[in-house]
Amino acid sequence: MSVNVTVSIPPEISIELAKLREVRKAVVEGASMGVEAALRDHFQYLQARPRADGLKAVGFWSGTDGNSVAEQIGDPRLSGDSALIEIDSPQLRHKIDGGEIKASDFGHPYLTIPATDAAAAAPQGARSFETHIQWVPHPDGGVRPALVAGPKGNDGVTLFWLVRHVRHLPMPEALPPQSGLDSAARDAALDVIDAILSQPGEAA
């Protein structure tokens, strides 16, 4: 025969437990914010790097018009001692994974690759301009199809190169190293604990 002994937490301890749960939540919120700040810093760093094609940056990584990768960072989903931060950006996914983009996947004969700063920054891409297709000499040699503004012949301005497909290599540095994110989470969590301990009435 066994004997059962009931253990119940006294009400005053339950209150303290509830406070501790709030502290735990605050620490995870702080750590999540630390990771978000580190992500933003990283995207800002990538934004400041010169583009591979030499054109002016247009705010792919970090910006203020709602389009950049940094602006797609969502609310963290907290679960116990961890959290999940979603970055709702198919463009970032493609940068990380790399891969081929085909014009036919979009129902178009060509993809447009900007050739000038104005083309790169155009809100509607090629639709922002009146252009015609023309074969023009490419800086890498040979002639290629392009969208050209202005008169036909040699006096037009090449705005976009036309290609059937492009292949991008994976870009693992699109996200900061995990060690950097872990460090950001730890520092922020410690800051939260420090702030809580400095509250009047808390043990220092």
Add this chain to the structure above:
Amino acid sequence: MKTALEEFAAKTEVPSWARTADWDKLPAAIRRRSFFSAALEDARALSAERKSVADLLQTVSKDGKIYRRDTAITELQAMMQARGLDTGDGNTLTNPAAEKRIKLVLDTNRAQAQGYARFKRSSSGGALLAFPAQELVRVRNSKVERDWQDRWIAAGGKLTNGRMIALKTDAIWTNPALNRFGTPYTPFDFNSGMGLKDISRREAIALGIMAADWQPDRDPVEDFNAQVEADVSTVHPDLLSSITGLFGDAVSLVDGIMRFVS
């Protein structure tokens, strides 16, 4: 993007003749709850712009393709032209069918919804304890850069080693001299390249922004969302009438004070 979408979805469409200068006279609490486009009285056109912003916020797919801003601009431009809203003034901000104008509407509204979502998660609870301050920084180059240090000082801000940093609980963030929209989040002006950088507790203490025993005496998010009253005595009566009519039971207007009741 849930919070951003919720913030945007809570807006009421206000088709109106009012221009930007008229809207600027409205308190931030009303503008925040309104979806409008300067001098756009066409309800269908306004509704189409709103749907595009919502679709962009949700990263929706159409015909298997992700709905992008360039597509949204092209579609809206065609719709505006079909509805006879092209003023024929070319690519200017006063032309509702202009690329520049549509881009501004989409970008500003999307950025504001995202800015609110970021503000909400970064300015309360543990996030506020870990990062109690923020810095106004340039995150995108602009063709013509405004003098933000001038605006910062005009709004009562102090420079810290040349940097524009203040606690998130500081009233400077909603000062219209700094943020023309009167909101504590980005964007700070039309087409502005300025953004916010979170400043950690340890850095804020090291910079002298706050004492080591500083505690937030209020929650900036609760404070902002508690702004349910606004003095509308200087607002044009016609615009005010439109707003009270469209908001319906959600607002009351007594002695020049508009109050949101739901």
